[in-house]
Amino acid sequence: MALPPVLRDRLRLPAIGSPLFIISHPALVIAQCTAGVVGSFPSLNARPLSQLDEWLAEITETLADWDRKHPDRPSAPFAVNQIVHKTNNRLEEDLQLCVKYKVPVVITSLGARTEVNDAVHSYGGVTLHDVIDDRFARKAIEKGADGLIPVAAGAGGHAGTLSPFALVQEIRAWFDGPVALSGAIATGRAILAAQAMGADLAYIGSAFIATQEARASDGYKQMIVESGASDILYTNLFTGVHGNYLRPSVVAAGLDPENLPVSDPSKMNFGSGGNTDAKAWRDIWGCGQGIGVLKDVPPAGVLIERLIAEYEQAQAELAAKTALVRRASAAQAA
Numbered sequence: 001m002a003l004p005p006v007l008r009d010r011l012r013l014p015a016i017g018s019p020l021f022i023i024s025h026p027a028l029v030i031a032q033c034t035a036g037v038v039g040s041f042p043s044l045n046a047r048p049l050s051q052l053d054e055w056l057a058e059i060t061e062t063l064a065d066w067d068r069k070h071p072d073r074p075s076a077p078f079a080v081n082q083i084v085h086k087t088n089n090r091l092e093e094d095l096q097l098c099v100k101y102k103v104p105v106v107i108t109s110l111g112a113r114t115e116v117n118d119a120v121h122s123y124g125g126v127t128l129h130d131v132i133d134d135r136f137a138r139k140a141i142e143k144g145a146d147g148l149i150p151v152a153a154g155a156g157g158h159a160g161t162l163s164p165f166a167l168v169q170e171i172r173a174w175f176d177g178p179v180a181l182s183g184a185i186a187t188g189r190a191i192l193a194a195q196a197m198g199a200d201l202a203y204i205g206s207a208f209i210a211t212q213e214a215r216a217s218d219g220y221k222q223m224i225v226e227s228g229a230s231d232i233l234y235t236n237l238f239t240g241v242h243g244n245y246l247r248p249s250v251v252a253a254g255l256d257p258e259n260l261p262v263s264d265p266s267k268m269n270f271g272s273g274g275n276t277d278a279k280a281w282r283d284i285w286g287c288g289q290g291i292g293v294l295k296d297v298p299p300a301g302v303l304i305e306r307l308i309a310e311y312e313q314a315q316a317e318l319a320a321k322t323a324l325v326r327r328a329s330a331a332q333a334a
């Protein structure tokens with residue numbers, strides 16, 4: 001099945017800048033969209049609720065203005081992430097604002113609900129639901145999501161444990177709609193690999209934390225630049241759900257990464273904020289395993305240009321490699 005036009009026709013690179021709790025905000029989203037990838041933010045980053053109205057107005061107007069001035073290079077669409085979890089007491093109102101602004105793409109996490117998909121479909125929007133295994137993927141599609149975001153092992157924030165190969169090939173065995181692969185993607189080559197694996201788009205989070213526009217502290221950005229895959233710790237201590245975090249930030253918070261206590265899942269809270277979740281994300285820094293290649297903190301637009309150049313280079317290299325294989329098998333057949 002083809003990608004919906006909104007995800008097919010306006011991207012310079014097949015990628016989504018994924019939603020990042022606390023970190024994503026209009027400046028980052030606008031930088032991502034004007035550089036040609038889908039930009040996104042969790043609606044709960046806008047607090048109080050009235051700020052969400054302001055953010056949506058700002059993003060919508062700025063992108064429309066960009067499109068008027070750059071008809072040859074229109075912006076990519078933006079997305080809003082809704083946490084569909086019982087602790088999110090703003091879901092209803094946030095969703096109404098998405099309807100008011102006709103947010104092109106809505107990304108749902110931590111719960112699949114038919115009425116959320118129906119609300120987005122009412123104005124022609126597209127929904128993508130993030131999942132960590134095939135069972136959740138099937139449930140999301142049953143509830144009316146248009147596409148899936150398989151979150152593989154090594155992804156920043158709440159992540160699964162499955163290999164991206166296992167996850168994407170299992171989902172592709174029955175689902176031919178839009179798929180955006182999440183987890184440790186930080187180069188143009190990896191974006192192409194995600195497509196070769198069967199995904200349509202790459203879903204990139206941690207690489208955008210180390211950009212100028214990201215609303216993260218300088219210490220956080222610097223720790224990403226200085227860390228690699230083996231500095232990432234997988235634990236459920238901080239939010240009740242397993243996720244990946246920068247080990248040095250756990251040490252800096254006075255904890256021993258080798259002897260962390262076990263979390264109480266009943267304390268899980270994503271929605272109302274002001275308690276463990278916000279504190280966890282502010283002091284203990286979420287991050288995926290793909291950061292070993294990040295060596296600076298550029299503007300998001302510069303990172304995206306770099307990814308585009310790497311992606312094109314990887315396409316050329318792959319074409320050369322596959323041509324070699326074709327020549328070898330043709331020679332053997334002759």
Ligand SMILES: Cc1cc2nc3c(=O)[nH]c(=O)nc-3n(C[C@H](O)[C@H](O)[C@H](O)COP(=O)(O)O)c2cc1C
Pocket residue numbers: 018019020021022023042081108109130151154155156157158182183184185203204205206207285286287288289290
């Ligand atoms: C600090 C941080 C915060 C995140 N916050 C959210 C969030 O609020 N909602 C969400 O759906 N995903 C969230 N994620 C997950 C990302 O959207 C995405 O799945 C992940 O970052 C992709 O893996 P990568 O970081 O290895 O690129 C977060 C990830 C990180 C690192």
